[in-house]
Amino acid sequence: MRYSDVTPKQVYLNRRRFLSAGAAAAAALTASLPSRATTKLDGVQPTSYKPAGEAVTSPDIITGYNNFYEFGTGKDEPAKRARNFKTSPWSIQIGGEVMAPKTLEYDAILKIAPLEERIYRHRCVEGWSIVVPWIGFPLSALLKQVQPTAKAKYVAFESLYDRKQMISEGAAGIRFPYVEGLRLDEAMHPLTLLTVGLYGETLPNQNGAPVRLVLPWKYGFKSIKSIIKITFVEKQPVTTWSREWPEAYGFYSNVNPMRDHPRFSQATEHRLGSGRLNDLRNTLLFNGYSEVASLYTGMNLIRDY
Numbered sequence: 558m559r560y561s562d563v564t565p566k567q568v569y570l571n572r573r574r575f576l577s578a579g580a581a582a583a584a585a586l587t588a589s590l591p592s593r594a595t596t597k598l599d600g601v602q603p604t605s606y607k608p609a610g611e612a613v614t615s616p617d618i619i620t621g622y623n624n625f626y627e628f629g630t631g632k633d634e635p636a637k638r639a640r641n642f643k644t645s646p647w648s649i650q651i652g653g654e655v656m657a658p659k660t661l662e663y664d665a666i667l668k669i670a671p672l673e674e675r676i677y678r679h680r681c682v683e684g685w686s687i688v689v690p691w692i693g694f695p696l697s698a699l700l701k702q703v704q705p706t707a708k709a710k711y712v713a714f715e716s717l718y719d720r721k722q723m724i725s726e727g728a729a730g731i732r733f734p735y736v737e738g739l740r741l742d743e744a745m746h747p748l749t750l751l752t753v754g755l756y757g758e759t760l761p762n763q764n765g766a767p768v769r770l771v772l773p774w775k776y777g778f779k780s781i782k783s784i785i786k787i788t789f790v791e792k793q794p795v796t797t798w799s800r801e802w803p804e805a806y807g808f809y810s811n812v813n814p815m816r817d818h819p820r821f822s823q824a825t826e827h828r829l830g831s832g833r834l835n836d837l838r839n840t841l842l843f844n845g846y847s848e849v850a851s852l853y854t855g856m857n858l859i860r861d862y
């Protein structure tokens with residue numbers, strides 16, 4: 558199945574119109590397109606990250622059922638309400654405790670490192686899980702470019718918040734902009750993916766276009782979307798969900814079947830779209846990505862959740 562088969566119909570029709578139009582008309586059409594259609598990403602290296610025995614989840618689930626509070630709190634809302642989200646031009650400002658602060662335009666970000674497909678398991682704290690073919694490159698490649706100083710111990714991330722395009726804090730029930738953070742060694746880990754695509758194409762708006770993080774061993778909310786700012790800091794930064802509800806959400810938020818959320822057990826998960834009805838599975842520590850265990854040696858993962 559091609560991604561375009563499940564792109565919202567209006568977008569798809571517009572894209573077909575776009576493709577069949579002449580060059581002059583194309584420019585005019587681009588200006589009037591009501592939304593950003595995804596486009597194919599070229600030169601993507603095939604994956605060496607594919608969880609054994611796992612089927613990739615269908616695009617309609619990955620793009621049609623997710624969280625992006627800036628566009629609504631219902632799981633079907635991001636797909637509908639992010640349609641007109643303006644993701645071009647886009648740049649990310651990188652600074653803080655670094656020798657070489659810089660602002661990178663989207664096109665420059667795409668050239669930092671070869672794009673790879675990475676098929677990762679993805680676990681939401683609410684109990685569902687999916688398997689997603691992301692496209693990106695290790696975040697470490699971007700972070701190395703700015704040369705962190707010896708004081709840099711954590712990395713803070715910030716999403717765009719544009720009240721003209723997004724819902725109010727009152728309607729969302731959380732403060733914006735959405736912020737996240739990682740310890741420097743977590744940010745530099747080879748599994749940490751700066752993500753620009755999904756299913757062979759650029760990211761759909763509802764999945765965090767144009768640039769987001771993906772951290773497969775942590776709960777979904779650590780994978781911050783539509784990033785505009787990255788700051789190296791000395792102290793552990795504030796993160797959205799630990800600020801909004803600290804008993805439920807910690808800074809680390811590593812997938813851990815032993816540490817329950819006050820409202821949801823984390824011991825098991827429902828795999829969506831596997832073709833099996835009620836596909837309930839046991840959740841694995843670090844979502845099965847045991848190669849990250851050495852980052853947390855000596856830590857109490859129940860207390861430091």
Ligand SMILES: Nc1nc2c(c(=O)[nH]1)N[C@H]1C(S)=C(S)[C@@H](COP(=O)(O)O)O[C@H]1N2
Binds near residue numbers: 680763
């Ligand atoms: N800016 C921002 N990023 C966000 C969220 C959000 O509301 N706003 N939701 C998070 C949560 S809870 C999850 S599970 C994932 C869901 O989107 P995905 O399926 O595309 O990863 O995005 C995460 N990133």
Ligand SMILES: [Mo]
Binds near residue numbers: 624681682683776777
């Ligand atoms: Mo989530």
